Amino acid sequence: QVQLVESGGGLVKPGGSLRLSCAASGFTFSDFYMTWIRQAPGKGLEWLSYISGRATTIHYADSVKGRFTISRDNANNSLYLQMNSLRADDTAVYYCARGGAPGWGDDNWGQGTLVTVSS
Amino acid sequence: DIQMTQSPSSLSASVGDRVTITCRASQSISSYLNWYQQKSGKAPKLLIYGASSLQSGVPARFSGGGSGTDFTLTISSLQPEDFATYYCQQSYTSPRTFGQGTKVEIK
Numbered sequence: 001q002v003q004l005v006e007s008g009g010g011l012v013k014p015g016g017s018l019r020l021s022c023a024a025s026g027f028t029f030s031d032f033y034m035t036w037i038r039q040a041p042g043k044g045l046e047w048l049s050y051i052s053g054r055a056t057t058i059h060y061a062d063s064v065k066g067r068f069t070i071s072r073d074n075a076n077n078s079l080y081l082q083m084n085s086l087r088a089d090d091t092a093v094y095y096c097a098r099g100g101a102p103g104w105g106d107d108n109w110g111q112g113t114l115v116t117v118s119s
Numbered sequence: 120d121i122q123m124t125q126s127p128s129s130l131s132a133s134v135g136d137r138v139t140i141t142c143r144a145s146q147s148i149s150s151y152l153n154w155y156q157q158k159s160g161k162a163p164k165l166l167i168y169g170a171s172s173l174q175s176g177v178p179a180r181f182s183g184g185g186s187g188t189d190f191t192l193t194i195s196s197l198q199p200e201d202f203a204t205y206y207c208q209q210s211y212t213s214p215r216t217f218g219q220g221t222k223v224e225i226k
Contacts, residue, residue: 035215037163045155045163045206047215059213062120095162103210105153105168112162 002026002108004096009113016086016117022079022096022110030054030074033100036081038092039112046092049081050100064090086117121145121209125218131226138194140221142207147187151211154183154192157220158203167192168210197223 008020022034035050049060049070058070069082079096093114099106122145132138142152150170155163165174167183170190180195194201202225207218 044220045157045208045217047208047217050213050215061214099165100210100215103151103169105155105165105174105208105210106163107165107168107174109162109164 002098004098004108004110006094006096006110006113009094009115011116011118012086013119014087014117017082017084018086018115020081020083020094020096020113020115022081024077024079024098027098029072029077032098033057033104034070034072034079035097035100035106036068036070036079036094037097037106037109038090038094038115040089040092043092048094051079052101083115086115088117091115091117120214121148121212121216123207123209123216123218125205125207125221127221128219129222129224131224132197133226134197134199136197136226138197138201138223140192140205140207140223142185142190142192142218144188144190144209144211148209148211150186151209152183152185152190153208153210154181155206155208156201156203157206163206166205194223 003025005023036048067085071080093112097106098108152170154167157163171183
């Protein structure tokens with residue numbers, strides 16, 4: 001069965017950096033777009049970025065463009081989100097999800113990893 | 120960016136009720152509309168994609184409709200496990216914006 005497991009969250013100071021990972025299993029990872037989505041405490045869902053199977057197509061939300069970088073390692077079935085210049089309003093649960101291809105939904109999600117940006 | 124607006128923001132309903140949630144896009148998105156269910160403390164779950172296609176394993180009491188700018192999610196007979204927050208999302212273009220959510224509570 002499809003499994004997505006995020007890691008790398010934690011407490012970081014404003015201006016700091018963090019790298020999130022998402023380990024995928026149960027499907028042919030390189031065949032699928034992958035997406036990062038976050039949810040601030042008590043708030044709704046915010047789409048952040050997606051990457052195509054071969055990493056030839058990448059898009060970002062304006063809120064993270066220039067600060068966050070999505071990448072993937074198909075040999076190791078892993079998705080990453082490098083987060084730099086973190087701000088307090090980046091505090092959220094970060095989810096990786098399978099999907100993002102045009103017209104398709106995100107059909108499998110990880111359990112999420114909490115990132116807290118605070119001094 | 121395409122703005123997605125859901126209504127209502129919350130509703131109270133009883134088990135067995137028919138419930139309809141509306142999602143409006145700020146411009147036409149054809150049928151590129153997804154619906155998700157999120158229970159408290161859990162990751163969202165895809166219910167409907169392509170406006171009306173039921174994701175595998177999702178009960179048939181869930182249905183989606185609409186195209187262009189106006190969409191609906193209908194639960195034909197609300198069950199206890201359906202009390203949750205529901206989000207629409209457009210997959211027409213990036214950024215893949217979500218609606219603000221509709222919380223379905225027990226009356």
